[in-house]
Every structure is written in C-alpha cells, then in structure tokens.
Amino acid sequence: MERFNRSFDFDWRLYGADIQGSVAYAKALARAGIITAEERDLLIEGLSRVRAEFECGTFQPAPGDEDIHTGVERRLQELIGPVAGKLHTGRSRNDQVVTDIRLYLMEHLDRLDGLLTDLQEAIVEQAEAHLDLLMPGYTHLQRAQPVRFSHWLLSTFWMFQRDWERLRDARHRMAVCPLGSGALAGHSLGIDREFLARELGFRAISENSIDGVSDRDFILEVLSGGAILGIHLSRLAEDLILYASAEFGFVELSEAYSTGSSLMPQKKNPDSAELMRGKAGRLVGNLVSLLVTAKGLPSAYDKDLQEDKEPLFDTLNTLELMLPVAAEMIRTLRVHPDRMRAALEDSMLATDLADYLVRKGIPFRQAHHLVGQVVRYGIEEGKALRDLSLAEWQRFSPLFEADVADVLDFERSVEQKDSPGGTARSAVEAQIARARELMAS
Amino acid sequence: MERFNRSFDFDWRLYGADIQGSVAYAKALARAGIITAEERDLLIEGLSRVRAEFECGTFQPAPGDEDIHTGVERRLQELIGPVAGKLHTGRSRNDQVVTDIRLYLMEHLDRLDGLLTDLQEAIVEQAEAHLDLLMPGYTHLQRAQPVRFSHWLLSTFWMFQRDWERLRDARHRMAVCPLGSGALAGHSLGIDREFLARELGFRAISENSIDGVSDRDFILEVLSGGAILGIHLSRLAEDLILYASAEFGFVELSEAYSTGSSLMPQKKNPDSAELMRGKAGRLVGNLVSLLVTAKGLPSAYDKDLQEDKEPLFDTLNTLELMLPVAAEMIRTLRVHPDRMRAALEDSMLATDLADYLVRKGIPFRQAHHLVGQVVRYGIEEGKALRDLSLAEWQRFSPLFEADVADVLDFERSVEQKDSPGGTARSAVEAQIARARELMAS
Amino acid sequence: MERFNRSFDFDWRLYGADIQGSVAYAKALARAGIITAEERDLLIEGLSRVRAEFECGTFQPAPGDEDIHTGVERRLQELIGPVAGKLHTGRSRNDQVVTDIRLYLMEHLDRLDGLLTDLQEAIVEQAEAHLDLLMPGYTHLQRAQPVRFSHWLLSTFWMFQRDWERLRDARHRMAVCPLGSGALAGHSLGIDREFLARELGFRAISENSIDGVSDRDFILEVLSGGAILGIHLSRLAEDLILYASAEFGFVELSEAYSTGSSLMPQKKNPDSAELMRGKAGRLVGNLVSLLVTAKGLPSAYDKDLQEDKEPLFDTLNTLELMLPVAAEMIRTLRVHPDRMRAALEDSMLATDLADYLVRKGIPFRQAHHLVGQVVRYGIEEGKALRDLSLAEWQRFSPLFEADVADVLDFERSVEQKDSPGGTARSAVEAQIARARELMAS
Amino acid sequence: MERFNRSFDFDWRLYGADIQGSVAYAKALARAGIITAEERDLLIEGLSRVRAEFECGTFQPAPGDEDIHTGVERRLQELIGPVAGKLHTGRSRNDQVVTDIRLYLMEHLDRLDGLLTDLQEAIVEQAEAHLDLLMPGYTHLQRAQPVRFSHWLLSTFWMFQRDWERLRDARHRMAVCPLGSGALAGHSLGIDREFLARELGFRAISENSIDGVSDRDFILEVLSGGAILGIHLSRLAEDLILYASAEFGFVELSEAYSTGSSLMPQKKNPDSAELMRGKAGRLVGNLVSLLVTAKGLPSAYDKDLQEDKEPLFDTLNTLELMLPVAAEMIRTLRVHPDRMRAALEDSMLATDLADYLVRKGIPFRQAHHLVGQVVRYGIEEGKALRDLSLAEWQRFSPLFEADVADVLDFERSVEQKDSPGGTARSAVEAQIARARELMAS
DSSP states (O other): OHHHHOOHHHHGGGHHHHHHHHHHHHHHHHHTTSSOHHHHHHHHHHHHHHHHHHHHTOOOOOTTOOSHHHHHHHHHHHHHGGGGGGTTTTOOHHHHHHHHHHHHHHHHHHHHHHHHHHHHHHHHHHHHHTTTOEEEEEETTEEEEEEEHHHHHHHHHHHHHHHHHHHHHHHHHHOEEOTTOTTTTOOSSOOOHHHHHHHHTOSEEOSOHHHHHHOOHHHHHHHHHHHHHHHHHHHHHHHHHHHTSTTTOOEEOOGGGSEEOSSOTTOEEOHHHHHHHHTHHHHHHHHHHHHHHHTTOOSSOOGGGGGGHHHHHHHHHHHHHHHHHHHHHHHTOEEOHHHHHHTOOGGGGHHHHHHHHHHTTOOHHHHHHHHHHHHHHHHHHTOOGGGSOHHHHHTTOTTOOTTHHHHSOHHHHHHHOOSTTSSSHHHHHHHHHHHHHHHHO | OHHHHOOHHHHGGGHHHHHHHHHHHHHHHHHTTSSOHHHHHHHHHHHHHHHHHHHHTOOOOOTTOOSHHHHHHHHHHHHHGGGGGGTTTTOOHHHHHHHHHHHHHHHHHHHHHHHHHHHHHHHHHHHHHTTTOEEEEEETTEEEEEEEHHHHHHHHHHHHHHHHHHHHHHHHHHOEEOTTOTTTTOOSSOOOHHHHHHHHTOSEEOSOHHHHHHOOHHHHHHHHHHHHHHHHHHHHHHHHHHHTSTTTOOEEOOGGGSEEOSSOTTOEEOHHHHHHHHTHHHHHHHHHHHHHHHTTOOSSOOGGGGGGHHHHHHHHHHHHHHHHHHHHHHHTOEEOHHHHHHTOOGGGGHHHHHHHHHHTTOOHHHHHHHHHHHHHHHHHHTOOGGGOOHHHHHTTOTTOOTTHHHHSOHHHHHHHOOSTTSSSHHHHHHHHHHHHHHHHO | OHHHHOOHHHHGGGHHHHHHHHHHHHHHHHHTTSSOHHHHHHHHHHHHHHHHHHHHTOOOOOTTOOSHHHHHHHHHHHHHGGGGGGTTTTOOHHHHHHHHHHHHHHHHHHHHHHHHHHHHHHHHHHHHHTTTOEEEEEETTEEEEEEEHHHHHHHHHHHHHHHHHHHHHHHHHHOEEOTTOTTTTOOSSOOOHHHHHHHHTOSEEOSOHHHHHHOOHHHHHHHHHHHHHHHHHHHHHHHHHHHTSTTTOOEEOOGGGSEEOSSOTTOEEOHHHHHHHHTHHHHHHHHHHHHHHHTTOOSSOOGGGGGGHHHHHHHHHHHHHHHHHHHHHHHTOEEOHHHHHHTOOGGGGHHHHHHHHHHTTOOHHHHHHHHHHHHHHHHHHTOOGGGOOHHHHHTTOTTOOTTHHHHSOHHHHHHHOOSTTSSSHHHHHHHHHHHHHHHHO | OHHHHOOHHHHGGGHHHHHHHHHHHHHHHHHTTSSOHHHHHHHHHHHHHHHHHHHHTOOOOOTTOOSHHHHHHHHHHHHHGGGGGGTTTTOOHHHHHHHHHHHHHHHHHHHHHHHHHHHHHHHHHHHHHTTTOEEEEEETTEEEEEEEHHHHHHHHHHHHHHHHHHHHHHHHHHOEEOTTOTTTTOOSSOOOHHHHHHHHTOSEEOSOHHHHHHOOHHHHHHHHHHHHHHHHHHHHHHHHHHHTSTTTOOEEOOGGGSEEOSSOTTOEEOHHHHHHHHTHHHHHHHHHHHHHHHTTOOSSOOGGGGGGHHHHHHHHHHHHHHHHHHHHHHHTOEEOHHHHHHTOOGGGGHHHHHHHHHHTTOOHHHHHHHHHHHHHHHHHHTOOGGGOOHHHHHTTOTTOOTTHHHHSOHHHHHHHOOSTTSSSHHHHHHHHHHHHHHHHO
C-alpha cells in the first residue's frame, strides 16, 4: 500500500519548483507578519541547502517521504528545526502541488520552445541549401505535380510553427498562480496572493480557490499539444522513411541517425525516424491517460489527481528527446537530386496543360477532360507526352499549338505556381523570409 | 465500395460553407480575368439557387454525388450550363474541402461561444441568488471545510471560462485561408489569395500549399478543446448527481431535467446529468479517432483525411446539445439549504482552530497536531467541539481561551477566507463582478 | 432536453432483438402462470405485427417513444389493447436493454465471422494463384530478404485468424442471458430464467442481477476486437498503398477500388486502401469512447450507459463495410511480377552467404562480419556480388569456394527457408493447407 | 540519439525470458548439428552465469548494450569467448525479442491470475461474513430496491471473473512460439521449431514467419484486458468512495488503506480507492499508446515496435500493485449495518406492491400506475407507506387488503427475489457456491 500511495519516486523531479514556491511563500508569510524576518531568512537559507542536496545528488529520501513536499519539509526540519513547521501556515498540499507543477511546466515549455525553434531552423537551413531541387509532389502517395524539395520540407515548418504557438498559448493560460487557495476554501491569514504571483513569475492569480486546487486543464492542454506535435513528427518521419527506401531513394539519413547492419552494409535502417513515428503512440496515450483519470471526478482535490504527473513527465521527456533528434536528422540529411529528378514524369504536367487550354478560353472542366484524353493516348501508344507530334496533339484540340512544348517543362511548371504559398522560387523565398521573421520574433 | 467511398451522406452539412467559398472564388476568378463579370454573376446566381434548394430541403442528391462538392457542382451545371465548368479553374477538391471545413467550423465555434456564455450566465445567476448559503466543501469526497454554495458553483464558471478561451484561441488559429493551394503545389492563374481570405472572413492566408491541403490541426484542436470541455461537464455532472442523491440531498433537478418514475414518484433520476457525464466518452473518443487517423500519414492530401468530418460533426452536435441542457439544469436547480446546513460539522473547523493557535504564536505544524488531539478527544467522548468546556480545551493547551468558542462558527470560518479567490462573501462578490466583466467583454 | 435524452433515433436498430426478447418473455410469463395461454398468443401475434411494420418500413414513431422499448410497447398497446401492459411484469428496461444488445450483437458477430472468412478466402486464393512469385521482404521498409509474394500475403491471413478467434471468444463470453435481473435486484415472480436463456440462444444465465444490468464488458470486448482488427486492416492497407505507388509498382488496385483522375489517367489513387487505413481511427475512437463512459461509474444501471450503443453500432457498420471491400480489393488485385523481380538485389542474400560460411564451421557472428566486408567491397567497387571473381571472394576468406555462386540465387535462398512457417514453396503450401483447414472448421 | 535509440533501460526486465529462450535455442542448435554438445553445454553454463549476475544485481551494463539481447550476448562473450558468437546462428533479434516478450508475459499473466483469484476470495469472504445485511440498491445513484450487501459485493466478483477469463484466453492465444522466424523469412538451418516450442512451454508454433516477427496482438490483447480490468476497479472504487462518505456512511476503510489527517481525525480519505479509480487512466492510456504506434505500420519488423514494451510493463506493474491493494481493502473493510438499514425507505418497496397487485390479476402497467398514486399520496400527506390505514389504501384500489402490510417488509422483499442471480439469501448462497466452485477449478 505504501508503494501504491507513494509518489516520491516520480515527483522528486519537482524539487526545484517546490523549493522556489516555498521561498516565495516564506517571504509572503513574513510580509503578512506571520513569521519574523529572521524566521523567513532561516527558512530561505534552509531551503537552499535542501535544494543544493538535490542538485548534488546527496539528498537522502526517508521511508516516510511519501511525496516531494513531505520530503523537503522533513529535511528542512532536520536542518533548521521547528521553525520549519511554520512554512505550511495557511498552505495546503493541495495548492502547493499544483503551484509546483505549473512552475515546473512553465520552465519545460520554455525549453521546448527553444527545441522547436531549433528544429525549425534546421528545416529552413536545409530548404535554403536546396532551393533548386525538384521532386514529385505526392497525393495519395501517387505522383501528382512537381514541387521544390525545399517547398516540401518547409511544409513541415508550418506544422511546428502551429505547435509552437499552441504551446505558447498553453503557457500563457497556465501562468496563473493558485497558491493561497488553501485546501479548497482559500486562506484566512492575509497572505498577499498578488505578491506570490509576481514573485513566482505568474501573470495572474486564480479566481476561485476550489477551482484553484482542482484545475488540471493546463496539463491536459500540454498533453494535447504534445500529442498533436507527436502526430506531426510521425508524418515527417513517414515521409523520411518512404524517401529513404530503396524504391524512392530521394534521401539518406546520416549514419548517426540510422542503424547500419554489419551484414548488409547497404542497409541503412531509418531507426530514428521509425522511433519518431512510433513515439506518437505514447504521446497520444499520455493525453488519454489523464483525460480518463479526470473524467467524472467530483470537484476540488481527489487523490486520483496524483496520476497527473507521470504522463506529463513522460510527454516532456519524450519531446525533449525527440526534437533534437529530429533537428539533427534534418540537418544531416543527404539528398539525391538525380533520383528525385528521375521520378518526375510528363504526366505530372497534366494540370499545366489544362491551364494552358484554360488560358485559351476553354472551361476548366472541359480542358481537364481533353488533357485526360491526350495522356491516355500517350499511355496507350507508349509515348511520353514530350514525344507526341503537334499533329497528335491537335487530334484532340486545335488549341494545342507549337508552344505546347513549352508547357512540358518541370521548371516552368513549378515557376508558374508563384502565388503566395506556391512552389515557385520567388514564393519559396518569400516563405523562407517569413519563416525567419517568425523565428526571430 | 461506392458506399464505402461516398461522403455525401455526412458532408452535405458543409453546403453553406461550400457555396460561400465558391461565391468568393467566382469573384476572384473574375478579378483575375479568368472569367467575365457576366460569367461571375451567372455563377453566383446559380450558386444561390443551389443553396436555396438545400435550405428548402428540395435538393435532390444524384447517385454520382460522392461528396458535397461534386453534388453542388453537378447541380450548378444543370442549372446554369457549361459555365459551371469554369468554377473549378485552378481549384482542387483538396484546397476546397479544407476551406469549407474551416468556414463551417468558425461559424459553429461562434455558436459554441454563445452557448458557453449562456451556461456561465446561468452559473452566475444561481450564485448570486444563493450568496449566503453554506455547505460542506469536500476533498476526497470527505467533508473538509465549510464553503459558500455560490463559491462551489462559481468554481465551475472558471473551467468554462478556460474552455471559452481555448476555443477562441483555436478559432483564431484556424482563421487562415488555404484556398489557392491547388492540389498541393499552389496555382498558376494569378488568383488573389489575400482577396479570397478577406472575402471569406479569414485573417490570413496559409503560407505553404502542401501544408495548406494537409493541415487538420484546427480540427484536432477543436476536438481536444471539446474533450476537455466534456471532462468539465462530467465533473459538474458528478457533483450534481451526488448532491441530488438522497444521502446528500443538497439539490434537486427540475422535473424537466430528470426522469421521475410513475412507480416511485419520490425517485427523480438525474438522467440529464448522467448523460452529460457519459457523453464525455464520445468527446474523448472523437479526439482519439482523428489522432489515430492522422498518425503516420505522409504529407499532402491522403484519402484517409476524409475521416476528419464525422468526429468533428459529432463533437459539435454533442456540445450544441449538452451546453443548453447544462445551462437550463443549473438555472432550474432547486437547493435545500437545510440539508446543506445539517451536513456541516464542528470538526470541519479544525483548520480554523489551528489558525487560532498560529495567531497566538505556535508553529502551524504544532497547532495542527494539538487541534488534532482535541478533535480526537471529542470523538472519543462523543461530544461536539462546541460542547467541550474551557477546562477540557485547556487540557491540550493553555492558549485555548474563552474566545475559542467564537471560532466554532461556520459563518465566521467562511468569512475569514477573504483573500482573493476565497469563500468569504466579499471575495465571492468580487469573483462575481470579475465573472460579469469577462462575460461582458 | 427531449432530444438529449431520446435514444430512439439510433436504438431502433434493436427492434428485431427487442421483439425476439419479448416473445420469449411472453412465453416465460405464461409458463409461470402470470398470463394465460391466450394472452401469450395475443402478445406474440401483436409483437409479430409490430416487427412486420418495422420490416416494411411502416412503423410510425410517436413523439413519446423515447427508446425502442417504449416504442414497441406503445405500438403493441395500440394493436392489442391493455394486455400489452402485462408484458412488462417483472421485467425492467434495465435487463431488457442489455438482453437486446446481446442478441443484436451475437447476430452481427455471426455476420462478421462470415465476412472475415471471406476475406481470408480471398487471401488464400491470391496466394495460391501466385505461388512462384518472388519479391523483396522488407524490414524497416528496407529491402531485407527475398520472400514469396504469397508468403507476404498469407502473413495477413493469420492476423485475421486471430481476429476471428478473438471475436468468437467474445461471442462465447457474451452469450449469457441477463433477462430476469429486473431493475437490479432480481425478480420475484418465478419466471424460469434457464428457459429464457435456451429460448433466446444463450448458453447460460447471468449469476448476479446487479452485475446483470451493469455489465457492458461484452461491448468493450467487441470494440477492442474491432480496434485491433482495424489496426490489422490499416497495416495491410499501408502495404498495399506502398506497393501500388509508382516507386514500388508491385501491385495495382482494380479500377473499382481506386479512383482514376480524368486529368491524369496514369494516376490511380488507392482510395479504398487509404480509407481502410484511415478508418482504424474511428474503431479505436469507439473503443476509447465507451471506456471513458464506463470509467468511474457506480454499480448497477446509470443513464450514462445509454452511450454504449452508438460506438457499437458504428464499429459494426464500419467493419461490415470494410471487410467486403478488403476482400474484393485483394481478389481483384493485379500483380507486376517484373517489378517485384527487378527489386531483388544480391545484397539481400547476405544472410544466405553467412549461413554458407556457418555450414563450413565459422561462428555466425564472424561469418556475419566477413560477409559484411564482401558486400561493402562490392558497393565500393560498384559490382554486384554475382560479378565478383573467386579470387575477390577468397581475399576475405579461403572458405569461399566456387560453389559460392550457387548461393547467389534468389530461388535457392527462398527454398532453403523450408522449416514450418518459412517462405519455401513446401512451407507455404503447408501453410495454405493449414489455412484451408481452419477456414473449413 | 543513443539515448533515443537505446532500450536497455527498460527492457533489462526481459533478462530471464531472454536467457530462457537462449538456453532452449542452444539445445536446438545442438540437435540440428550446428553446434556440438560441448558447445551447447558451454553456452548454457555461460548463460546461467549471466542470469546469476542479473539476479544478484552484479550485472554491469556496458555503454554499447543497446538492448537486453546485445547486453546478454556481450557478457556471454566475455565469459565464454567466441563460441558465444554461435548462439545467434539462424536467429534474428526480430524473432528473439518477440519470443522473450511472450515468455515474460505468460509468466506475469500467471501471477495476475493468482492476484485476481485472491481479490475474488476476499470478496467472497466478506460476502459470506455479512449475508444478512440489507442496504439500498441504487440505480442512477437513487435508492431503488433493497438488496443484500453481500449481493452488491458479489456483483464485483463476476466482473473480475470475466477479467480472469479474458486474460486466460489471451494467455492461450499468446502461447505460440515465433522462434525460428528469423529476420522475417524463416530460417534455413533445420532447427526444430516444434522442439523449441515444447522446451519453452508454448502450445504451438507460429504459422508464418513475417507475421511471426510482426505480430503484437498478444500485447494489445493484454493491454485491452488490463484497461477493462482497470475500468472495473474504478467502478468498485467509486462505490467504496461513495459508501465511505459521511453522507452514506455504509463502510469504513481500514487505517492502512486510507489517510487520516492529524488535523481532522474524523477525516479518513479513501486514498487507496481514489488511486484505484484514477489508475484506470493509465491503463486505458497504455492501450491507446500501442494501438496508435501499431496503426498504419507496414508488415514485418519496424523499429516503431520497440515502443511496445513500456506500456506493457506499466500495465503489468500497475495491476500487480492494484490488485493486492484492492483485495486487502475489501478484506479489511468495516461495515455499518445501522447506517445501511437507516437508508432503507418504504418507497423502495413500490415494485413489491405492484407485484402484489399483479398477483391479484391486474396488468403490470396498471398496477405500477396505481402504486405510483399511493406513493405520491404518502409523500403529500407526509406519511410513510407503513403508516397508511387500510381505508387509505383502498381509496386507490379495493384489491389492497389487510395483507398489504406484509409487503412492507424489506426482508420479505429481498427474500422474494429468489430466482437464480437474485438477492434472496438462498440465491446469494447459491451464487457463493458457484463462485467458490469457479475459484477452485
């Protein structure tokens, strides 16, 4: 039962946040006249000694330390004596623990912020390095239209940009201080909650003490943001795994991010990408885990909420492992321009041919239909479109003229997609400029 | 297979958004010189006729209408002839469908916004109506400290406030126009994407055409916000079910929101609250559904994404049903002040007694311990705390003086929790003022 | 609220089961002497008239029909008068509804049984039709070792075999009759529960009336089996989508199971396979939905349990749509032997070379290492293994002799994997025989 | 990246299974003439030394030990030299790892089997100890009909019985040996797979080598069984938390399974039950985690599958912690017969009154309606049913006679529910006998 109940084994991670919260609380107690300035200083000094023990790895948990809060308080008592007993005045573990998690999480979100930006930086760098590389763009995993490699790569930039914004929003929403909510009803000792909030870097105080000890939305929101980010990483990974296969052959992961086989040296298993794809599972699982735990709970604090920490810690750890791997995987990616180019086929220009007819005044649906006939003819005759004679073209429509040959050019096709967000060089350059602007801000 | 592939049966809901998007697109085509002003007007008029058919329920789907887009286009063709074939110039179903869902969803989020506010309004009204009602506050479903009924009720206001903010953030993030992304590579016809965005009420255009057709984050974000909102409703429902039980007896749901039994008329099953608790399941299920679908997909458009709509529609329908029921359930709630008052026990004032000692200079931990002894003594002697003599109090500490009797007062206990967010009348009034301010803005 | 509470709109599907249950119940009432034989016959006749109305589509729901049970009872009353009021004697909606779902589900599981077997039949047929076709076997989506196409295809047979067994186990476990549990406490009218069970095709009666009305495990078990089956279909679909891409080119889906594009006729989007992959999402979502709903409920019947039906109906509908599509997709699959053969590379025989050395007495790890060196040498020299001279081989080990050439044979490699479950022709034939045996039983 | 890729930190748990598998494999290699009897003995002896190091905690992982398999092989090599390199002949990590997990899991399922039975034993013991205790049975958390406490308690026995059966089925299905599947294509060295299966306690061999290395159904099935078991525990926990509240007051958890508060000694927080309810979350989360990971994977082995272990280990650990706590919580539960009895109300006998009229020939629906009027009358007059005069009864129906008083008896009501599965003493005794029979078999 003790093992069942005990959370110290995982919640010790909160020690920094717990001590930070207690230092601020000691100051607030002194301001409210509940302890003296000397007591405050003694408490603060004792707390920094406890922190130092954690940081040096010398903190010795005692059997009775059921969680980080009792562990820190017990040790503080040993170090500074009975005055330690004043630190809990008007504070409950209920408001303490939720303050700790918020502080811990705000710090980790700042870390994720940097890791996301670094991944985005890697994407932009690779995009810049291969601006003129064309490849097939796919829909339904079928070759559809030619695109720039950099355009494909940058498409992932915007996924991560939304992740970044979502996690920033979550951080903003969580920066609300519940300390001073007591067990559930508030406190009666005149402690200045606004002071506590400022001292701990929160932007506001919570507005209702029952909600203050009960609310775990901020964790759910991060777990949800983490799950969506995991889905994004899984999609990027899927593309990389495909493109790194012998059949596609567009890219090659560097040795550091793949496992060679000493038996089959040609084999480079994209392990890092596969794990990145696979770990989407645990990120979704962690989200579901807390949603299920929270479902149907009565208000205020219930012990069930102790189950909020492990999924959170796992999601943070997982993301802090995945993002740097993703960034380096991108950064060290080798590309095979020849294989990409070889995968371009004339039929991928069918839309361009339809646009050619549209410009000559035919309704799109009809143009679409005509070009379809030409392409089918080519397939039946076993000829690439560029090998059809003008006469053959004109069999389908007199609007096909000599200049149809100009259309059969992958570069040209790509360059015509020059509206914002398109795959033309100018549009991609504008996209990169916009991306750099966002990263800088 | 046709049935397997066909989405018309559920995506017809998008007709309004689809036609709205097409009207704007017709205007953009004319601005780009691709169609004439007459053709534009003809298209727009035809589209409004199709819309009218949907609104009057006279639209007749044809067997070949595999989705709403082909249905509308087919009907438009019947109504206005071949010029209908020009509407798709440079547009693909890939960018069309995702534009439609965004438009549809933005409208529904505005509706949810109103429904949430109405629920919050009901909460605030009930809180105002029962400002002086005391009840036990619970932690671990054990009686902990007295709180105002209105304070408990308002604790749910803040959950819904966060939901509201989360959905507003999601709406902001989704208000980005992907139209003009083409199949995946952008378009080449000089259509003004900024114009399209303005015309359709978007705040910006999407920055990358591949991401434009591939991104379903905005749906995931709403499904996630919906799941969290569902968890909130399940927690409120759990409290109501408990409080409406014979054992608690604090509240009674109105007839309209419970099912009596003609056999046991005293029995009022809180069906509406139970369904509200139960429906958290489908809201979480819908989120998981799309996370799983999106996991591991390659970039750009894959047919799998057709599976994005049903969970979204179900989440929106469910919330649009649940929120008004929740609001009316709160609004029509009857309370039983006597039962609440009867559930208050002296031992719920133990923290107040400890604070009494703390104010006399004893460290909290020690005060806490002393009061514990008194309470235990009371239990053993079978006496309520208010029935102990001063001598008995002083057996535990000489600091207990005659004024200890003043502490044994539920009103006083509640009134002392007067810091912001606490359960004192003044704090609750301030809370209500803040709530009204937020609703007004 | 009425709309919120009402389940008729989806639970009308249970009409057949509901009426079947009522017919059996009428017989049991007569056997217990609670109604006369005439009343029984009248009830049974009335019930068949109600059933006929459902089957002919002439049943008219009334506004007060909140669920299928009240709908049937109301109509029965209209048809046969007050004796209808006797049908509910000793029966509660709580035991009635759960009996209905079990009956409904048992019937649908029998249908799924047949659909799974038909899919397996399609797999075996295709495997038999292409016994001599070799293709690369992949791990990590990298070419690993040559395998028979039929061996790959049969690997999916065994997934579906486990699904079949799992759903059969679930069916066995659910074939327990809860009728006679009353509202929750049992009944007091001497109705013979064993008779009811036999009459309705159950193998046993439930052992505890509270559990009888509360248990939804049998639905969870089917939703779980459905989710796992969905994952299997998603994996098969992923392989098909890959193999149907231009880059792999191993297979082609028939027109009926892909969408051509009139513009790009070479493009055959594998829509059916994509939807099959995507629908794994809703199957997992449905499972999660009911797990969340059931979590933390008190025992016996709670209205939350009304939420059990829609995920169940959706999972059954989805599977009943997916399985025939999967079977036909397999049955009509066209294969490209040349593309498969062209994808085989000498380096995929590296393990065979190591085994060659092992047979000459070298420890496997060392053999493995030696062959690795040869393969790397081949890559550096730009030579296929079959183009190395004996001298070159012997540079790495004198144990390589002229017969090493025999090893460089894909057929031989495959034929050597002749232990049970391996990819040799004999092993695959044995596998097919075993598969046919299982399907027959 | 190394940290990202490495699984040793969690998969070391498999050491016992890994070594067991290798010992059997060494025997099989010798039988196939690939190694000598001496080499076999040397390998086996070396492997037991490695196992001993794990068991004594002296095994030193090396930096290169990326997983348990390489760790064991590396250490074996150090202990017995190059012959260790022969152990991997014809075996791949792909078939090795999946064999290991099956062995590990079969052992843990046997442990869970015992833990479940012990929980069931505790339930039956408590049921036997309180056979004559009546309490309100609830539906919708409203008092419905009187039931025996033991009947309520036993209702949980059957949930756990189904869990037990489900996990037994899963164990049966998983007892299939994949060893000999090689990397994916089978092996070519004449190793006797049937021998391996027998040696390791499997009931059969896998039928297809690609499926053999790819199949993780057996884990999904256990995670699903674990999630359903978690839901069951959450429901039992919910009842206990309710019944232990001051408002219900039916039961009291022993000190060991609740947390007292030194401040409020009357407060006994049911922490163990709350955690039991909360941990349903992680059990569902673990299931979802692997479903998501597996979704959309291509066939055979992909590195993503490394993510199968942590959710499995967590589910097993969690259940192995929860079940003994649940058993002891039940075993040490104190009951308050007076509080249960006090919660019984006459109106809970309404169904019995209706049955009384039915026995006098009135259709149930009409009887139901009549009794409803009486109960409503009692409420309006403020009288318990037992306080109504015969004249008052007869105002509603002349069929009410003096013997109606006999019906107003909770014991009698309970005793009349004497059909199988009902709450009468005889039926409960039969239920216990059946439960004991199942536990014994």
